[in-house]
Amino acid sequence: KRIVYASISGFGQDGPYRERPGFDQIAQGMGGIMSVTGHPGQGPIRAGLAVADSSTGLYAALGIMVALLERQQSGVGQWVHASLLHSMIAMMDFQAARYLNDNDVPVQVGNSHPTSAPMGLFEASDGHFNLGASGNGSWIRLCNLLGKPEWINDPELSTEKLRVKNRARCDAMINEIFRTRTVAHWVDALNEAGVPSGPIYTLDQTFADPQVQHLQATADVQHPKLGKLTLLNQTVKLSRTPAKLVAATPERGGHTDEVLTELGYTGADIARFRAAGVV
Numbered sequence: 001k002r003i004v005y006a007s008i009s010g011f012g013q014d015g016p017y018r019e020r021p022g023f024d025q026i027a028q029g030m031g032g033i034m035s036v037t038g039h040p041g042q043g044p045i046r047a048g049l050a051v052a053d054s055s056t057g058l059y060a061a062l063g064i065m066v067a068l069l070e071r072q073q074s075g076v077g078q079w080v081h082a083s084l085l086h087s088m089i090a091m092m093d094f095q096a097a098r099y100l101n102d103n104d105v106p107v108q109v110g111n112s113h114p115t116s117a118p119m120g121l122f123e124a125s126d127g128h129f130n131l132g133a134s135g136n137g138s139w140i141r142l143c144n145l146l147g148k149p150e151w152i153n154d155p156e157l158s159t160e161k162l163r164v165k166n167r168a169r170c171d172a173m174i175n176e177i178f179r180t181r182t183v184a185h186w187v188d189a190l191n192e193a194g195v196p197s198g199p200i201y202t203l204d205q206t207f208a209d210p211q212v213q214h215l216q217a218t219a220d221v222q223h224p225k226l227g228k229l230t231l232l233n234q235t236v237k238l239s240r241t242p243a244k245l246v247a248a249t250p251e252r253g254g255h256t257d258e259v260l261t262e263l264g265y266t267g268a269d270i271a272r273f274r275a276a277g278v279v
Contacts (some may be wrong), residue, residue, distance in 0.1 A: 001277040004067040006060050006080035013081050027052035031088025032106075036095055056087040112171075117163040118142070121200070123175050124183040131174075132196035135160065145193045146177050191245045223248035253279065 007013060010022015025046050028034050038045030060082035067078050089096065095114070098104040106114055111121035116134040133142045136159070143151045151173070152155055156166045163170050178186055190197035199205075199234055206212055219233040226248070234243040254279050260270050273279045 001076055002071060003077040004064060005070060005077070005078065006064050006082065006170075008023075008056055008060050009083050011085050012083045017085075024050040024052040024084065024148075027084035029087045030085055032092050032095065033088060033173070036106045036108055036114070038108045038110050042108060051091065052088045055091050056082050056084050059087050059090065091149045112167060115164060116160060117167045118170050118174055120171075122171070122178050122186075124178050124181060124186050126182045126202050129183045129187055130198050130200065131190065138195050139163070141193050142190070142195050145189060146174070146194065148173075149175075219245040221245055221248045 008025065009018070011017035011020050027043065028046050028051065031052065033051065034044040037047055060080060061081040063082060067080050071077055094105045098106055098115075113119035113134070118131060118133045119129050120131065120137075122131045131142075133139055134208055139157075139160075140152050143149055155162075157163050157170055187199055199229045201209065207218065216233055218230050220228055220230050223229050229248055231245060231248070233245060236243075257270055260273070260279070265273075270279070
């Protein structure tokens with residue numbers, strides 16, 4: 001009666017696709033993300049990570065927590081459903097809202113933001129970096145930093161909508177200046193001026209970044225067979241009860257005895273379960 005349990009499926013526990021097998025990329029295709037990822041005319045592109053798989057796990061965990069909180073009021077458990085397809089649709093967020101409310105079907109726009117400019121990938125003298133000059137405040141700060149205050153009231157660039165409409169001209173003007181200095185120079189200068197910016201990392205650079213190291217994004221654990229492993233650490237930080245990785249992923253059934261013992265079963269009970277093939 002009080003049990004809260006969860007099921008993750010490809011398409012849901014009922015409905016016309018309930019029996020279909022599901023994979024991350026299939027959900028990406030059906031949920032819409034592949035239609036907006038990549039450059040115009042490139043054709044569908046999958047995201048470079050298992051975004052449907054990962055988001056579904058998170059949504060399922062959130063659903064379990066909601067059910068546990070609700071149980072404190074009702075005293076009754078329930079079944080939590082999460083599916084790759086529904087999670088992928090939920091992750092479409094503002095892109096979905098564009099269609100649902102304005103009948104605006106999003107398309108591929110490459111590394112540019114679909115509804116904001118200048119925002120996306122830009123080119124320095126030694127590589128690329130991301131710029132997030134969304135909104136008029138950031139636009140004004142960017143123009144002043146680049147020594148181009150006259151751009152602020154340019155009739156083709158004075159509002160966000162105009163900058164999106166005239167994105168090609170806007171980006172070309174900015175890139176001409178950005179190409180004169182390095183990525184490191186612009187990332188520092190832009191952030192100092194209050195204009196969001198960041199480098200484009202490969203994973204080795206990501207884990208070498210001082211802020212990533214400060215966040216303790218990885219942790220070392222010992223595996224009984226593989227020795228020391230470096231794993232991704234817990235993402236959420238809790239101030240009073242911080243989490244800590246203390247062990248590698250257990251083998252299948254590795255904690256069965258401990259879990260059953262906590263539930264009040266004796267060693268004899270557990271041996272009987274094993275003999276009967278229950279565990």
